[in-house]
Amino acid sequence: MTEVRIEGLTVRYGGxxxxxxxxxxxxxxxxxxxxxxxxxxxTFFNVLSGFARPAEGRITVDGEDLLSxxxxxxxxxxxxxxxxxxxxxxxxxxxxxxxxxYEHGRRGGAGEAVAAALDFVGLADQPHxxxxxxxxxxxxxVELARAVVGSPRLVLxxxxxxxxxxxxxxxxxxxxxxxxxxxxxxxLLVDHDMALVSACCEKLAVLDFGRLVATxxxxxxxxxxxxLAAYLGTTEEVA
Amino acid sequence: MTTMLxxxxxxxxxxxxxxxxxxxxxxxxxxxxxxVAALAVLAVPLYSSPxxxxxxxxxxxxxxxxxGVSLLLGRVGMVSLCQFALLAVGAWIALRIGYxxxxxxxxxxxxxxxxxxxxxxxxxxxxLRLSGLYLALITLMAAAGVTxxxxxxxxxxxxxxxxxxxxxxxxxxxxxRPSFATSDGAFYVLTLLIVGALFGLVVWQLRGKxxxxxxxxxxxxxxxxxxxxxxxxxKLWAFALAAFITGAAGALLAASGxxxxxxxxxxxxxxxxxxxxxxxxxxGLWGSVVAAVFVKVVPALLQVWGIPSDVLLxxxxxxVIQTVLVSPQGAAAQLGHDLSRLAxxxxxxxxx
Numbered sequence: 353m354t355e356v357r358i359e360g361l362t363v364r365y366g367g368x369x370x371x372x373x374x375x376x377x378x379x380x381x382x383x384x385x386x387x388x389x390x391x392x393x394x395t396f397f398n399v400l401s402g403f404a405r406p407a408e409g410r411i412t413v414d415g416e417d418l419l420s421x422x423x424x425x426x427x428x429x430x431x432x433x434x435x436x437x438x439x440x441x442x443x444x445x446x447x448x449x450x451x452x453x454y455e456h457g458r459r460g461g462a463g464e465a466v467a468a469a470l471d472f473v474g475l476a477d478q479p480h481x482x483x484x485x486x487x488x489x490x491x492x493x494v495e496l497a498r499a500v501v502g503s504p505r506l507v508l509x510x511x512x513x514x515x516x517x518x519x520x521x522x523x524x525x526x527x528x529x530x531x532x533x534x535x536x537x538x539x540l541l542v543d544h545d546m547a548l549v550s551a552c553c554e555k556l557a558v559l560d561f562g563r564l565v566a567t568x569x570x571x572x573x574x575x576x577x578x579x580l581a582a583y584l585g586t587t588e589e590v591a
Numbered sequence: 592m593t594t595m596l597x598x599x600x601x602x603x604x605x606x607x608x609x610x611x612x613x614x615x616x617x618x619x620x621x622x623x624x625x626x627v628a629a630l631a632v633l634a635v636p637l638y639s640s641p642x643x644x645x646x647x648x649x650x651x652x653x654x655x656x657x658x659g660v661s662l663l664l665g666r667v668g669m670v671s672l673c674q675f676a677l678l679a680v681g682a683w684i685a686l687r688i689g690y691x692x693x694x695x696x697x698x699x700x701x702x703x704x705x706x707x708x709x710x711x712x713x714x715x716x717x718x719l720r721l722s723g724l725y726l727a728l729i730t731l732m733a734a735a736g737v738t739x740x741x742x743x744x745x746x747x748x749x750x751x752x753x754x755x756x757x758x759x760x761x762x763x764x765x766x767x768r769p770s771f772a773t774s775d776g777a778f779y780v781l782t783l784l785i786v787g788a789l790f791g792l793v794v795w796q797l798r799g800k801x802x803x804x805x806x807x808x809x810x811x812x813x814x815x816x817x818x819x820x821x822x823x824x825x826k827l828w829a830f831a832l833a834a835f836i837t838g839a840a841g842a843l844l845a846a847s848g849x850x851x852x853x854x855x856x857x858x859x860x861x862x863x864x865x866x867x868x869x870x871x872x873x874x875g876l877w878g879s880v881v882a883a884v885f886v887k888v889v890p891a892l893l894q895v896w897g898i899p900s901d902v903l904l905x906x907x908x909x910x911v912i913q914t915v916l917v918s919p920q921g922a923a924a925q926l927g928h929d930l931s932r933l934a935x936x937x938x939x940x941x942x943x
Contacts, residue, residue: 441807
């Protein structure tokens with residue numbers, strides 16, 4: 353599985369420092385990235401996917417220098433992401449949305465790859481349906497399928513369950529858990545829904561004011577007094 | 592897990608019939624109306640005066656120009672206010688090639704399209720950094736620059752050779768038509784075929800990889816990039832394709848009745864063209880045809896009826912307001928909806 357090594361990552365916007373010297377090694381599997389609002393989670397995703405430039409630091413993915421790649425080249429290389437605000441393309445069909453995530457930088461094999469991705473998320477029976485006619489969970493699934501089509505290496509999911517009721521969120525969580533197992537990709541999940549994060553992720557990294565305050569197995573991190581104080585605002589253990 | 596969406600909103604895939612759950616068969620009325628209209632358009636030279644044949648030839652040409660505007664605005668989300676100027680560039684290139692080289696007409700049209708496409712890429716470069724109002728202003732300035740160059744070079748000037756210049760050249764120039772389409776009627780049919788091919792080219796692109804990339808860019812550039820789309824490449828390709836279509840249209844315009852003159856391409860016409868495209872509808876292909884009707888047929892009717900053409904400016908202003916408030920998809924889409932609704936009512940009446 354893909355290993356992401358982040359060293360001394362710092363982002364500055366004038367006097368604001370959303371990420372401050374973050375050192376983190378993501379060694380495959382499903383990871384959760386948690387922290388209070390403004391902790392730097394989305395900035396972290398934006399740096400990984402090339403939408404923000406770090407002032408300092410280095411990111412290597414399986415030994416390759418990620419920061420030297422242009423943003424769209426990162427996606428072609430296998431770094432995929434979804435967004436906080438759902439971004440399935442309404443005017444395209446389900447299959448065309450997914451095909452979009454496959455066809456750039458590749459030749460051939462789109463049909464099978466799209467079918468496999470749709471089967472993975474449970475949309476195999478409606479490839480020709482317009483995405484604009486789907487409900488929120490359908491559109492979230494299309495986004496996920498677009499992110500995992502082909503052979504993704506690192507999948508960044510930014511609040512993928514936002515707007516979904518609990519039951520659908522749980523179903524989506526099961527899919528997210530299956531991404532490393534079935535597709536071999538490393539997953540990095542940002543979500544405020546701790547039940548989803550706990551259910552999906554074997555390991556957690558916790559950001560607070562742009563600094564990494566804890567990292568490790570999910571159960572251990574969620575009992576860390578520093579995390580409880582900084583993120584959850586309590587010293588009681590998370591259920 | 593795979594059942595997650597199968598249960599979702601099954602009604603969205605079928606249209607419930609008027610009496611309950613039986614799906615309604617799609618009406619044939621719009622298709623029949625379309626076929627009748629297509630035949631009527633093709634047969635224009637058989638029943639119309641030369642004035643109307645020339646007017647409909649110009650309408651077909653401007654449908655291609657409007658297609659370029661609609662492609663950029665409706666499909667990619669970029670406002671270009673220089674397509675009218677690119678029409679002049681296409682006409683100029685075609686005429687210069689016509690003066691200097693003895694090439695077949697269709698090759699001249701193709702070359703005019705390709706070279707105008709290159710100009711379109713240059714015009715599109717600011718789009719890599721700008722969008723919205725700023726891009727509109729930059730492209731409008733480019734259009735103004737073209738107008739200045741046209742006047743300074745006494746476009747299209749009939750001097751010898753590709754770059755020749757003559758102080759005694761006539762103010763109007765016309766590109767020689769092919770031997771098989773010298774009459775206005777035959778040239779009208781040829782124009783329809785070429786414009787039809789240009790529409791086909793755009794449809795082919797929209798249904799393929801480029802169309803999906805443009806849809807992603809229009810929704811959000813970040814989404815497109817996250818899917819691996821090179822936003823730079825596909826924005827420039829959209830500008831190039833729109834300019835190619837417009838350049839080819841320029842070559843047709845140069846060969847149409849009356850040819851072209853220096854002062855035929857004022858900068859403000861770029862704005863009028865955009866207004867017409869908005870009224871016709873920029874999200875569908877038929878919107879471009881309706882826009883061309885607004886630009887060429889309506890003024891011709893005003894002329895026939897003896898109404899001052901300035902009325903058109905007011906009508907376009909009101910039309911844009913009406914479109915924005917009532918029918919953002921444009922007149923073509925509205926007409927389609929109205930025809931479908933009429934067909935449903937007629938079929939209900941027939942069933943009773």
